[in-house]
Amino acid sequence: MHIAIIGAGISGLMTALELAEQGCSVDIFDQQQAGQAASWAGGGILSPMYPWRYAPEVNQLAKYGKSLYQRWNEKLYPITGIDFQIHDTGMLIFDKGDFQVGLEYAEKYHEPMQRCEYLTGDDIQQVNQHISADFEQAIYFPELSNVRNPRLLQSLISYLKQHPSVRFFEYCPIEKLIIKNKKVHGLQAEDGQQYFADQVVLASGAWSQHWVEQIQRNIPVHPVQGQMLLFKTPENWLPTMCMNRVMYLIPRQDGHIVCGSSMSECGFSTAVDQQTQQDILTACLEMIPELEQFPIVKRWAGLRPSSPHGIPYIGAMPEIENLWANFGHFRNGLCMGAGSAQLLRQLILGQETFVNPTAYSPQRLQRLALVTP
Numbered sequence: 001m002h003i004a005i006i007g008a009g010i011s012g013l014m015t016a017l018e019l020a021e022q023g024c025s026v027d028i029f030d031q032q033q034a035g036q037a038a039s040w041a042g043g044g045i046l047s048p049m050y051p052w053r054y055a056p057e058v059n060q061l062a063k064y065g066k067s068l069y070q071r072w073n074e075k076l077y078p079i080t081g082i083d084f085q086i087h088d089t090g091m092l093i094f095d096k097g098d099f100q101v102g103l104e105y106a107e108k109y110h111e112p113m114q115r116c117e118y119l120t121g122d123d124i125q126q127v128n129q130h131i132s133a134d135f136e137q138a139i140y141f142p143e144l145s146n147v148r149n150p151r152l153l154q155s156l157i158s159y160l161k162q163h164p165s166v167r168f169f170e171y172c173p174i175e176k177l178i179i180k181n182k183k184v185h186g187l188q189a190e191d192g193q194q195y196f197a198d199q200v201v202l203a204s205g206a207w208s209q210h211w212v213e214q215i216q217r218n219i220p221v222h223p224v225q226g227q228m229l230l231f232k233t234p235e236n237w238l239p240t241m242c243m244n245r246v247m248y249l250i251p252r253q254d255g256h257i258v259c260g261s262s263m264s265e266c267g268f269s270t271a272v273d274q275q276t277q278q279d280i281l282t283a284c285l286e287m288i289p290e291l292e293q294f295p296i297v298k299r300w301a302g303l304r305p306s307s308p309h310g311i312p313y314i315g316a317m318p319e320i321e322n323l324w325a326n327f328g329h330f331r332n333g334l335c336m337g338a339g340s341a342q343l344l345r346q347l348i349l350g351q352e353t354f355v356n357p358t359a360y361s362p363q364r365l366q367r368l369a370l371v372t373p
């Protein structure tokens with residue numbers, strides 16, 4: 001089976017991996033360099049930030065993220081030499097209003113954040129001696145991890161590029177789907193070049209509204225900008241991830257600490273601004289005042305593919321044969337990425353699915369209302 005995938009972020013790359021490993025031949029297209037959009041910009045926390053605030057459908061896919069990525073890392077690392085570092089740091093959460101609900105959630109569901117403990121004073125310092133003394137209470141998720149997402153993408157790209165049945169088409173914006181008699185036959189790029197395939201997957205992230213007119217369905221996915229900044233500290237300086245008021249610090253093994261994040265609707269702009277950067281910095285220094293002594297080495301923004309309730313669209317698109325969706329992962333596309341791709345591969349190949357696919361079905365995309373002049 002020959003499959004074309006539009007979008008080389010985590011959703012498209014993981015789908016390509018799943019399908020190529022099952023013997024499919026895969027062409028993957030991106031309008032820019034592969035793996036440079038939201039999936040690069042994200043933080044890589046392997047759980048929704050406060051799972052109890054999210055729909056069960058989101059947590060259901062997120063809970064497979066860590067184990068699936070671990071398996072893929074074991075397989076890909078010997079070939080690519082790129083370790084994407086699933087870093088078991090645990091996380092401290094300081095939002096008092098979330099303590100009770102967080103403890104109850106962990107008790108009831110265990111996944112994706114697993115065990116949870118309530119900590120005070122000295123116990124917090126034992127876990128992370130850099131926390132400000134102003135934070136006297138926390139809930140602690142000792143088993144929560146983060147993945148180094150830029151390396152995850154590098155590893156996927158490197159592996160797929162050497163795969164005999166995968167072809168990359170970078171800097172190749174796809175303008176149109178070639179649809180005849182309610183069946184998609186392939187793609188047309190902006191330069192007019194056509195590419196044919198048995199099946200087509202839309203993995204176009206925040207850009208997914210592009211397909212609205214052609215498929216005559218409303219696609220309620222739009223970009224929500226998130227800004228980040230990056231500290232460089234000594235190796236393993238910060239022992240845990242930390243979160244307060246939806247602002248977080250994510251330590252990498254080599255001492256980089258990713259700090260974020262903001263939420264702003266400003267179209268497709270990825271410009272950073274001083275005020276937002278200052279807000280992130282203030283929130284992070286409130287938790288870890290000692291960070292002030294270390295340099296900020298990078299600032300950036302990415303575009304989350306927002307969707308209603310953050311529940312992605314995964315599965316067969318309505319009414320058009322051979323067209324599939326894997327988009328709309330909003331704030332959790334990295335932790336849901338491995339599970340989403342596995343589910344889509346199972347659906348495309350007619351295999352038994354590991355979760356019930358109904359809640360993710362693109363059949364819920366509403367038909368466009370006819371506009372009469």
Ligand SMILES: Cc1cc2nc3c(=O)[nH]c(=O)nc-3n(C[C@H](O)[C@H](O)[C@H](O)COP(=O)(O)OP(=O)(O)OC[C@H]3O[C@@H](n4cnc5c(N)ncnc54)[C@H](O)[C@@H]3O)c2cc1C
Binds near residue numbers: 174204205301329332
């Ligand atoms: C600041 C920030 C922090 C985040 N933190 C986390 C986190 O800690 N954990 C987590 O799970 N998630 C996190 N996320 C969310 C996560 O990054 C996204 O949900 C996820 O990356 C979406 O992946 P994607 O592959 O669908 O989209 P993208 O990575 O954006 O990829 C889509 C690709 O499609 C291409 N494309 C679009 N249209 C076309 C076209 N017509 N032709 C060709 N190519 C096209 C684009 O160029 C792009 O490369 C964060 C996001 C941001 C911005």
